[in-house]
Amino acid sequence: MMSFALLQAAAAGATRTSSGLEILPPPPSGGVWFLATIVKMLITFTIYMVGVMLVIWAERRICAFIQDRRGPNRVGPHGLLQSVADGVKNIMKEETYPGQAYLPLFVLAPAMSFTTALLVWAVIPYGAPWESRWGTIDMALAPLPVGFLYILAIASLGVYGIVLAGWSSNNKYALLGGLRSSAQMISYEISMGMAIIPVLILAGNVSLSRIVSQQAGRGLHWNVLTCTIAWFIFFVSAFAETNRVPFDLPEAESELIAGYHAEYSAMKFSMFFIAEYANVMTSCALMSTLFLGGWDIPFTVWDNVAPHTFLKTLVTFAFFWAKILFFVFVFIWVRWTLPRFRYDQLMALGWKIMLPTALAYVVFIAAMTLGLDAAGIHPASWQYAVIMLAANIIIAVLLFTFLDKGRLVSPAYSRLDKRNLEKLRQLDARRARLAPAHSEGGAD
Amino acid sequence: MAINVKVLDRPIPQTSYVRATISGMALTLKHLLDRDKVTIQYPEQKLGVSPRWRGTHRMLTTEDGKAKCVACGLCPTVCPSNCIKLVPGEDENGNRYPLLFEIDEFRCIFCGYCQEVCPEEAIHVGRHYENSEYSREGFVYDLERLMSQTHPVCEMWDPADPKGE
Numbered sequence: 001m002m003s004f005a006l007l008q009a010a011a012a013g014a015t016r017t018s019s020g021l022e023i024l025p026p027p028p029s030g031g032v033w034f035l036a037t038i039v040k041m042l043i044t045f046t047i048y049m050v051g052v053m054l055v056i057w058a059e060r061r062i063c064a065f066i067q068d069r070r071g072p073n074r075v076g077p078h079g080l081l082q083s084v085a086d087g088v089k090n091i092m093k094e095e096t097y098p099g100q101a102y103l104p105l106f107v108l109a110p111a112m113s114f115t116t117a118l119l120v121w122a123v124i125p126y127g128a129p130w131e132s133r134w135g136t137i138d139m140a141l142a143p144l145p146v147g148f149l150y151i152l153a154i155a156s157l158g159v160y161g162i163v164l165a166g167w168s169s170n171n172k173y174a175l176l177g178g179l180r181s182s183a184q185m186i187s188y189e190i191s192m193g194m195a196i197i198p199v200l201i202l203a204g205n206v207s208l209s210r211i212v213s214q215q216a217g218r219g220l221h222w223n224v225l226t227c228t229i230a231w232f233i234f235f236v237s238a239f240a241e242t243n244r245v246p247f248d249l250p251e252a253e254s255e256l257i258a259g260y261h262a263e264y265s266a267m268k269f270s271m272f273f274i275a276e277y278a279n280v281m282t283s284c285a286l287m288s289t290l291f292l293g294g295w296d297i298p299f300t301v302w303d304n305v306a307p308h309t310f311l312k313t314l315v316t317f318a319f320f321w322a323k324i325l326f327f328v329f330v331f332i333w334v335r336w337t338l339p340r341f342r343y344d345q346l347m348a349l350g351w352k353i354m355l356p357t358a359l360a361y362v363v364f365i366a367a368m369t370l371g372l373d374a375a376g377i378h379p380a381s382w383q384y385a386v387i388m389l390a391a392n393i394i395i396a397v398l399l400f401t402f403l404d405k406g407r408l409v410s411p412a413y414s415r416l417d418k419r420n421l422e423k424l425r426q427l428d429a430r431r432a433r434l435a436p437a438h439s440e441g442g443a444d
Numbered sequence: 445m446a447i448n449v450k451v452l453d454r455p456i457p458q459t460s461y462v463r464a465t466i467s468g469m470a471l472t473l474k475h476l477l478d479r480d481k482v483t484i485q486y487p488e489q490k491l492g493v494s495p496r497w498r499g500t501h502r503m504l505t506t507e508d509g510k511a512k513c514v515a516c517g518l519c520p521t522v523c524p525s526n527c528i529k530l531v532p533g534e535d536e537n538g539n540r541y542p543l544l545f546e547i548d549e550f551r552c553i554f555c556g557y558c559q560e561v562c563p564e565e566a567i568h569v570g571r572h573y574e575n576s577e578y579s580r581e582g583f584v585y586d587l588e589r590l591m592s593q594t595h596p597v598c599e600m601w602d603p604a605d606p607k608g609e
Contacts, residue, residue, distance in 0.1 A: 405460070
């Protein structure tokens with residue numbers, strides 16, 4: 001009962017800040033609050049699971065279209081029930097356990113990788129708060145005041161599922177996949193965290209509902225416009241975090257068979273499969289919340305002003321999902337376009353490009369905020385947004401021109417800078433001088 | 445220390461990742477929106493087979509519904525896989541007819557010699573490929589089964605007309 005009261009207090013705290021300028025009535029008390037939370041849980045879980053199913057279907061259909069095929073179109077209308085059929089098949093299949101696997105972790109790993117993706121949804125606000133007869137009902141399961149820190153903590157747990165799967169399988173390919181995944185996710189988590197700091201600077205808060213309400217309005221204050229580079233870095237890191245092409249090294253088929261889930265079959269494999277798409281949806285939801293104004297409807301302030309009716313909640317909910325689905329589509333589109341990075345390219349991109357850019361951008365945004373504050377421009381005014389947008393366009397053009405000079409993907413197929421090239425040639429010449437007969441035997 | 449790396453100094457357009465990504469995305473989007481798909485939706489939509497396709501057999505019949513076969517015994521003789529079983533019979537007019545004519549489609553290698561050798565143009569290999577039965581015995585086709593097949597028959601290659609004109 002104690003924790004119950006605490007949760008209620010937390011919810012109340014978030015509601016006060018979530019509305020931004022205006023103060024909404026407090027959340028309902030006792031039974032209604034409990035009932036509302038259960039209903040929200042059921043709705044979130046149902047929509048999420050059905051969403052994952054449909055995203056898997058969408059992935060298969062879109063990839064087929066991109067390859068001039070038709071994709072699954074037999075089970076149900078347009079093949080919509082294909083995932084159901086696959087799920088039933090996977091449940092019916094025999095569960096196999098490798099003889100040398102460490103069973104407790106082997107069984108736990110798929111559940112872990114799936115659960116973490118689901119947990120993040122607890123704090124994401126997916127609609128405008130509803131001012132009901134019983135009090136304001138926040139459209140997030142647990143509107144934590146530390147929402148964003150919670151997300152960082154949970155997202156870091158996601159790597160455990162994959163690493164433990166790789167380790168407990170007792171299979172060298174699986175272990176390699178798990179190791180790669182941990183290296184990759186840790187590297188990109190840093191730039192991801194750094195990319196969000198500009199957003200936090202602008203919002204002045206880590207609560208997700210506050211971040212959403214800071215972006216509310218006509219869409220001019222969306223962080224994708226005010227922190228474009230941060231969005232770009234977050235976007236790229238999201239691909240790495242979800243182990244999607246072009247960063248799908250943990251399961252690189254050509255090198256690692258199936259990577260960390262090489263030993264998994266039936267429903268346990270299916271859990272990894274679901275987890276991948278669950279992670280995609282979670283990343284897209286985060287991206288929408290942090291950078292595209294969450295449930296905010298662009299070009300109108302209808303959704304941001306009182307009265308907060310249930311209709312507004314539903315419409316904003318639809319808009320939130322439209323944003324998620326758009327990003328899901330981009331994820332799929334990128335997957336079927338780009339080839340996989342090499343391991344060193346992945347690391348170079350993460351550490352040499354993403355991280356310094358993110359750091360520099362944090363400084364840039366902090367300086368901009370301070371400067372605009374000193375100039376007396378109010379953060380909610382349109383001038384603020386326009387100045388930020390203009391600065392961002394300039395930075396983006398400069399950054400992409402720089403990256404385009406063959407600096408994004410390194411060695412072997414790219415330009416080497418002149419000094420290193422000279423060094424390599426000198427080395428080669430010296431070796432040829434020292435051992436003239438030997439130089440022919442080198443791998444060319 | 446046997447590293448002998450050949451380093452190529454490539455022009456920027458070849459090493460740019462950004463431009464290549466954008467043009468690649470444009471290409472995939474074009475294909476995504478392209479209504480023209482290459483998939484053949486098999487059971488409803490079928491690709492035709494060659495006129496010289498050799499599939500499961502068919503026995504042609506005369507106008508009065510009898511098999512054209514005169515039980516001469518050439519096809520079981522020529523059959524390299526020995527899959528044709530023929531027991532000849534003779535009616536009161538002295539006409540020969542097959543008492544028993546069975547082809548084991550599992551043994552058959554679909555060479556088409558039976559069709560080539562047949563003097564009456566009775567047995568044919570067919571332009572047909574969808575075969576399924578619930579038992580292995582179902583693939584031993586008897587005379588009745590062979591006569592009831594309706595699919596088109598193979599046009600054998602004619603050395604005098606190699607292009608089939």
